[in-house]
Amino acid sequence: MPNSQPVAPVDSSLAAEAHHEHPTYLRHHFHSVAQQADTANFAMWLFLVTEVMFFGGLFTAYLVYRNWYFPAFVAGSHQLNVVWGTLNTVVLILSSFTMAMGVWCAETRRKNGLVLCLALTFILGLGFLGIKSIEYSEKIEKHHVPGIQYSLSSFLDPASDKEATAAGDKPLSLDMARHTEVYFSLYFAMTGMHALHMIVGIGVLAYMIFRARSGAYTSGHVTFVENFGLYWHFVDIIWIYLFALLYLISRH
Amino acid sequence: MSASTLVSLPDSSAVGIPEDNYISREYGLKSWLLTQDHKRIAVLYMISLVFFFLIGGIMAGLIRLELLTPQSDLMSSDTYNKVFTMHGVIMVFLFLVPSVPATLGNFLIPMMIGAKDMALPKINLLSWYLYIFGGILVLYTLVSGGVDTGWTFTTPLSTHYLNTKVMSTCMAVFIAGFSSIFTGLNFLVTIHKMRAPGMTWFRLPLFVWANYAAAVQMVLATPVVAIALVLLMLERTIGIGVFDPTKGGDPLLFQHLFWFYSHPAVYIMILPGMGVISEVISTYSRKRVFGYTAVAYSSVAIAVFGFFVWAHHMFIMGISNYAVLVFSLLTMLVAVPSAIKIFNWAFTLYKGSITFEAPMLYAFGFMGLFTIGGMTGVFLGSAGTDIHLTETYFIVAHFHFVMVGGMLMAFLAGIHFWWPKITGRMYPEKLSQMAAVVTFIGFNLTFFPQFILGMLGMPRRYASYPPEFQVLNVFSTAGATILGIGYLIPVLYLLWSLKYGEVAGDNPWQATGLEWQTQSPPLTENFIEPPIMDHEAYDYAWLDRKNRERQKGEVSNAE
Amino acid sequence: MSEHTHTVVGPRIYVTILLALLLGTALTVWASFIDLGFWNPIIALAIASTKALLVLLYFMHVKYSTNLTKLAVVGAIFMFTVLVSLTLADYISRAWGSW
Numbered sequence: 018m019p020n021s022q023p024v025a026p027v028d029s030s031l032a033a034e035a036h037h038e039h040p041t042y043l044r045h046h047f048h049s050v051a052q053q054a055d056t057a058n059f060a061m062w063l064f065l066v067t068e069v070m071f072f073g074g075l076f077t078a079y080l081v082y083r084n085w086y087f088p089a090f091v092a093g094s095h096q097l098n099v100v101w102g103t104l105n106t107v108v109l110i111l112s113s114f115t116m117a118m119g120v121w122c123a124e125t126r127r128k129n130g131l132v133l134c135l136a137l138t139f140i141l142g143l144g145f146l147g148i149k150s151i152e153y154s155e156k157i158e159k160h161h162v163p164g165i166q167y168s169l170s171s172f173l174d175p176a177s178d179k180e181a182t183a184a185g186d187k188p189l190s191l192d193m194a195r196h197t198e199v200y201f202s203l204y205f206a207m208t209g210m211h212a213l214h215m216i217v218g219i220g221v222l223a224y225m226i227f228r229a230r231s232g233a234y235t236s237g238h239v240t241f242v243e244n245f246g247l248y249w250h251f252v253d254i255i256w257i258y259l260f261a262l263l264y265l266i267s268r269h
Numbered sequence: 270m271s272a273s274t275l276v277s278l279p280d281s282s283a284v285g286i287p288e289d290n291y292i293s294r295e296y297g298l299k300s301w302l303l304t305q306d307h308k309r310i311a312v313l314y315m316i317s318l319v320f321f322f323l324i325g326g327i328m329a330g331l332i333r334l335e336l337l338t339p340q341s342d343l344m345s346s347d348t349y350n351k352v353f354t355m356h357g358v359i360m361v362f363l364f365l366v367p368s369v370p371a372t373l374g375n376f377l378i379p380m381m382i383g384a385k386d387m388a389l390p391k392i393n394l395l396s397w398y399l400y401i402f403g404g405i406l407v408l409y410t411l412v413s414g415g416v417d418t419g420w421t422f423t424t425p426l427s428t429h430y431l432n433t434k435v436m437s438t439c440m441a442v443f444i445a446g447f448s449s450i451f452t453g454l455n456f457l458v459t460i461h462k463m464r465a466p467g468m469t470w471f472r473l474p475l476f477v478w479a480n481y482a483a484a485v486q487m488v489l490a491t492p493v494v495a496i497a498l499v500l501l502m503l504e505r506t507i508g509i510g511v512f513d514p515t516k517g518g519d520p521l522l523f524q525h526l527f528w529f530y531s532h533p534a535v536y537i538m539i540l541p542g543m544g545v546i547s548e549v550i551s552t553y554s555r556k557r558v559f560g561y562t563a564v565a566y567s568s569v570a571i572a573v574f575g576f577f578v579w580a581h582h583m584f585i586m587g588i589s590n591y592a593v594l595v596f597s598l599l600t601m602l603v604a605v606p607s608a609i610k611i612f613n614w615a616f617t618l619y620k621g622s623i624t625f626e627a628p629m630l631y632a633f634g635f636m637g638l639f640t641i642g643g644m645t646g647v648f649l650g651s652a653g654t655d656i657h658l659t660e661t662y663f664i665v666a667h668f669h670f671v672m673v674g675g676m677l678m679a680f681l682a683g684i685h686f687w688w689p690k691i692t693g694r695m696y697p698e699k700l701s702q703m704a705a706v707v708t709f710i711g712f713n714l715t716f717f718p719q720f721i722l723g724m725l726g727m728p729r730r731y732a733s734y735p736p737e738f739q740v741l742n743v744f745s746t747a748g749a750t751i752l753g754i755g756y757l758i759p760v761l762y763l764l765w766s767l768k769y770g771e772v773a774g775d776n777p778w779q780a781t782g783l784e785w786q787t788q789s790p791p792l793t794e795n796f797i798e799p800p801i802m803d804h805e806a807y808d809y810a811w812l813d814r815k816n817r818e819r820q821k822g823e824v825s826n827a828e
Numbered sequence: 829m830s831e832h833t834h835t836v837v838g839p840r841i842y843v844t845i846l847l848a849l850l851l852g853t854a855l856t857v858w859a860s861f862i863d864l865g866f867w868n869p870i871i872a873l874a875i876a877s878t879k880a881l882l883v884l885l886y887f888m889h890v891k892y893s894t895n896l897t898k899l900a901v902v903g904a905i906f907m908f909t910v911l912v913s914l915t916l917a918d919y920i921s922r923a924w925g926s927w
Contacts, residue, residue, distance in 0.1 A: 044390075045385065045386075045794075046384065046385040046386035046387075046388075046390065046463075046794075048799070052462060052463075055462060055894075056388045056389075056458055056462045056463070058897075059457075059458050059461060059462060059896065059897070059900075060388065060389055060392075060454060060458045062897055062900045062901070063454045063457055063458065063488055063900060064454065065904070066488055066489065066900055066901075066903065066904040067450055067454070067488055067489075067491070067492045068492070069904040069905070069907075069908055070489055070490070070491075070492040070493050070904065070907060070908065070911070071492035071493070071495055071496050072496075073492075073493065073496075073907075073908040073911050073912070074492070074493045074495075074496035074497060074500075074526050074529075074911070075496060075500075076908075076912065077522075077525070077526065077911055077912050077915050077916075078500070078511050078522055078526075080912060080916060081519070081522060081915065081916065081919050082511075082517070082518075084916065084919060084920065085517075085519075085919065086517060089517075099857065099860075103853065103857050106853050107850065107853060110846065110849045110850060110853065111846070113849075113883060113887055114842055114843075114845075114846040114849075114887075116887075117837075117842045117845075117886075117887045118839060118842055121836065121837065121838060121839060121842070124836045125836065163507075163508050163509050163510055163516070164507050164508015164509060164510065165507070165508065167508075192517075195515070195516055195517055196516065196517035198510055198516040198517070199510060199511065199516050199517050199518055202509040202510050202511050202516070202518075203511065205509060206499075206500065206503060206509055206511065210499075246887075246888070247888055250883050250884075250887045250888045251888075253883060253887075254879075254880045254883050254884070257876050257879050257880055257883070258876050258880070260876075261856060261872040261873060261875070261876040262872075262873075262876075265856060265857065265860035265872050266869075267860075267868065268860040268861050269860070269861050269862055269863040269868075461896060489903070489904070489907045493911065519919075522915075525915045525918070529911055529915075576907060576910055577910065577914065579914075580914070580918065588918045588922070589918055589919075589921040589922040589924065590921075590926055590927060591917070591918075591921035591924060592914075592917055592918035592921055595914075595917065596914075
């Protein structure tokens with residue numbers, strides 16, 4: 018083994034390890050809790066980087082087709098309910114707030130506060146999904162789901178459609194009306210992928226609430242809550258963009 | 270700069286394989302299948318990779334067999350389409366992409382940086398299971414009828430016009446993609462957070478730099494092909510029509526998303542191989558790599574610039590002329606850092622004490638063949654030439670030169686170089702050198718004629734061809750046979766060496782690098798005490814000083 | 829590099845950001861109902877990006893994070909921009925015809 022004189026300064030936490038004072042959650046390949054926490058944090062950030070690129074493909078597709086078929090995108094967007102969309106945005110922003118507060122509770126060792134915040138985040142997440150499912154069922158009813166008896170009547174004849182009339186839409190040409198199916202393909206792909214991420218997040222929240230109640234995160238080891246928080250906030254950011262791009266196209 | 274004199278060591282091989290090592294620490298299937306030891310995971314990958322390479326190789330054999338004659342007499346065109354698709358899918362996603370990173374990278378990176386393990390051992394194991402899951406789906410596809418889209422899954426063929434096993438293959442690639450993402454993620458976290466004291470960025474072996482650069486690409490590029498495949502699968506199943514022309518979708522959008530990954534993928538494949546070459550050339554010239562900083566920065570430059578050029582795979586597909594212009598220009602740029610590396614390796618060799626062990630022979634093969642492959646890549650990057658050469662055998666020859674003549678040779682160089690460290694055994698030297706030469710000859714005979722065939726106009730992905738192309742095709746198939754033998758021989762003697770090979774000792778090549786400062790095979794925890802890095806990379810003078818100290822220590826102990 | 833200086837971000841900051849985000853939401857919905865021509869999407873994206881930035885900096889603690897974290901965020905945004913802009917460059921320039 019190398020016997021050379023050390024020239025680099027030795028981390029004080031190395032000395033701590035030498036005296037075998039390490040908590041049970043410190044894995045053997047790390048020399049300190051700080052290194053382990055730092056590593057986990059960076060790993061989560063890199064995972065979020067992959068998620069940016071994953072959703073990035075969808076946003077690219079969106080931008081391409083919005084550029085090509087703007088009238089179809091306008092008509093499609095008018096079919097979405099701005100009230101539900103805004104409500105969902107508010108719900109998610111609130112859930113980001115409760116999640117951030119949850120992290121603060123974990124850091125300041127407030128067990129009950131943490132459980133409350135996680136529970137609120139959980140409920141708000143479920144609320145988001147509930148609103149989403151209402152919206153989806155409306156789309157299904159109106160035959161605006163691509164590939165499943167997709168109906169062009171709302172776009173060829175706006176007078177027959179409540180939302181289209183309310184938005185003051187003009188009839189589209191047959192060609193452009195067909196392109197609304199691309200808009201809805203992207204709508205379902207993007208919000209569906211987002212909802213999938215929400216479901217995973219809500220599942221993990223349920224697990225965390227259970228663990229938080231036994232004090233797992235309020236005794237100095239906040240890594241899991243902190244890094245989950247990053248994931249949750251990221252899902253919120255994706256929605257912030259989805260809302261602006263899908264719901265708010267030319268609403269005047 | 271000048272080579273330092275080699276100090277002979279006491280014969281540590283007389284002691285035998287160390288009793289406690291990562292292989293002997295624990296026995297039983299469960300201890301391997303549930304391991305979190307990066308070295309065991311690397312070995313698991315090695316075994317699975319060889320298995321899939323064999324299957325992909327059989328596909329290649331079938332292709333070359335069919336192409337012996339101008340007619341599609343061995344198999345129908347549809348079957349031929351399936352064979353070359355499976356060959357491509359297996360070789361790209363199940364062999365080349367994981368090859369060096371998952372085997373050598375996993376094994377060596379923690380040791381090279383002085384760490385006990387990867388930063389995320391469980392994610393590492395998950396990576397392997399995802400790879401296996403993807404592989405099983407590919408095998409399922411193989412036995413249940415195959416897929417014939419080509420490994421590029423071009424739409425709308427893959428979305429609307431085929432009823433072959435497109436879904437299972439896309440699923441397989443999607444899952445294998447996550448294996449790659451997690452490997453890359455693990456590398457980045459490990460290299461940033463787990464370096465030993467004194468191990469600054471510019472003291473890292475260039476192998477680490479190369480894998481770091483590839484890992485950056487793995488993390489940024491792979492998710493894009495993942496979403497492309499998800500959208501493809503959605504379009505095939507539930508009718509979400511993002512690429513469907515009847516709804517106004519553009520099939521070319523799939524290609525943009527697919528190639529956004531698949532071009533960086535070729536750098537994901539080659540960069541770790543280049544890392545191996547840096548290590549091998551330095552060791553067998555006993556000289557530090559010339560222009561260390563340039564090579565390190567070039568690795569990063571290749572990783573970054575590699576993201577800007579993807580549409581050079583789409584010049585004839587219908588992108589705008591302006592896009593053709595822009596991407597052609599950008600493609601010219603990306604060749605520069607690769608060339609810088611070749612020059613630096615050549616200058617490393619200059620005035621070095623060169624020896625010709627098998628890894629070095631493979632490295633020489635790499636330098637020549639990658640140069641040819643790379644230069645033909647530049648010919649193809651020029652849009653004017655590409656219009657005539659694309660979809661011909663020129664392309665096939667180009668990418669086989671860089672991937673097989675380049676990457677696979679580098680992989681073999683690396684396996685041979687680090688075999689003593691991984692297994693504690695040496696392989697037979699003369700036989701290994703002979704196999705390297707046979708591989709080189711077989712390779713050239715197989716693929717050089719394909720450049721000519723491409724220029725003469727033979728299209729790729731066709732089971733039949735005009736009879737005037739037969740002679741060159743026969744040469745190519747003959748070469749493939751020799752190449753196959755060249756690959757088989759190492760498998761045999763490497764397996765043989767596990768039981769009968771000479772005991773290697775800690776550092777049989779007298780290489781620098783922290784991994785050579787441990788026993789062979791290494792302990793599960795790699796190092797007894799955390800090492801401290803106090804010298805530059807490739808410091809052969811330091812190595813000689815250490816050996817002299819050790820010799821003096823043993824002499825005085827003996828007295 | 830261990831986090832010796834682990835800043836604990838407190839409720840006051842979080843409440844401020846929450847209010848800013850809710851305000852931004854109201855603003856963007858209101859702006860979408862006014863005809864501002866080609867400025868509409870630009871404003872919508874600008875507000876969305878500001879909201880995203882606030883979430884990043886304060887909820888996700890990027891403001892208090894290491895340079896490495898900031899590099900990762902910038903890298904992701906950069907590569908996303910490359911994907912979008914080079915792809916769109918093709919699509920937009922198709923309409924320009926052949927030279």
